[in-house]
Amino acid sequence: MTNLEVQAPAPVDVEGDLASLPGDGARMxxxxxxxxxxxxxxxxxxxxxxxxxxxxxxxLLDAMSDYGD
Structure with missing residues (x-):
């Protein structure tokens, strides 16, 4: 069996704020x-x-609340 070294991707900030969006866009x-x-x-x-x-x-759309509720 071969032991492959795998590097984990950079941690993702799930609770990110608006300041993180430009960096996210640049990476994508x-x-x-x-x-x-x-x-x-x-x-x-x-x-x-x-x-x-x-x-x-x-x-389905009728049952959804409006944005911002």
Whole structure:
């Protein structure tokens, strides 16, 4: 059996504050890929149709409290 030496990642501050967010973002940025595409153009509201929400999803959202409660 081989004994592999494994290094633990840096400890994560689960109860972090807003001051830790820039560092978190900087550590995650190399993992994100930006797609090569042009700027999106606005869509006319007349072209947006046919959106349906399943009843179970609507009930779930209706039962959730508003943000900040």
């Amino acid at each position: 940025a190399p993992h994100w890929v930006v797609p090569d595409r042009g700027a999106s153009r606005p869509v006319s509201p007349a072209l947006i149709h046919g959106v349906t929400v399943p009843p179970a999803s609507a009930r």
